[in-house]
Amino acid sequence: MRKKSNVVKRDVGSDVKHSRADVARFINYLMVDGKKSVAEKVVYDALKKVKEVTKDEPINVFEKALENATPLLEIVSKRIGGANYQIPREVRPERKFFLATHWIINAARSKKGKPMADRLADELIAASKNEGAAIKKKLDTHRMAEANRAFASLIRSGS
Numbered sequence: 001m002r003k004k005s006n007v008v009k010r011d012v013g014s015d016v017k018h019s020r021a022d023v024a025r026f027i028n029y030l031m032v033d034g035k036k037s038v039a040e041k042v043v044y045d046a047l048k049k050v051k052e053v054t055k056d057e058p059i060n061v062f063e064k065a066l067e068n069a070t071p072l073l074e075i076v077s078k079r080i081g082g083a084n085y086q087i088p089r090e091v092r093p094e095r096k097f098f099l100a101t102h103w104i105i106n107a108a109r110s111k112k113g114k115p116m117a118d119r120l121a122d123e124l125i126a127a128s129k130n131e132g133a134a135i136k137k138k139l140d141t142h143r144m145a146e147a148n149r150a151f152a153s154l155i156r157s158g159s
Contacts, residue, residue: 017044018059022066022097029101030120045117050124065127069100069134073145080154088145088152100134107133 015024023043031039047058054061074095075086091099104127108119126132 016040020059023059023062025097026062026101029098030105042117042120045115046120046124049118049121053121053125054128061124061128065104065124065134066097066100068130069103069127069138070096071099071138071141073142074099075141075144075148078154085151085154086144086148087154088148100138103134103137107137 012021012024012028014021015027017023027036027039027043030043047062050056050058050061071091073088074091076089078085078087104123105120108116108123110133111119111122114122123132123134127134
């Protein structure tokens, strides 16, 4: 059994342009090797491109994309009696944002041939329309959870 950890949640603050904590966290998740200014430029350029393409407020598209990519269920591997079972469970609220942002960022990173800001903008627009790789990842996760719903009872009765 794990020890109870005294983890203190850090307040990230808000981003420079939009004064929003979720955009600041998104920038932090996008950041590589501590290069925050590069990550900020990529996100702000992507939001600018979203505004040009959709003629809509970029923050609204950003929110809609995150909302659409947010999973309700996830699969947890649990070992019971020598066998590993994929047990579905609800996603904690803090983890929902993390999974949605990582799926969007990874989908944008996996595309090639364009600057990152353009790829990120394309993925945000697609996710806001319930399309794209991040939405596919969410649907695959939900499908797996639904397929393994029979094992949900094991988490209560098992070990």
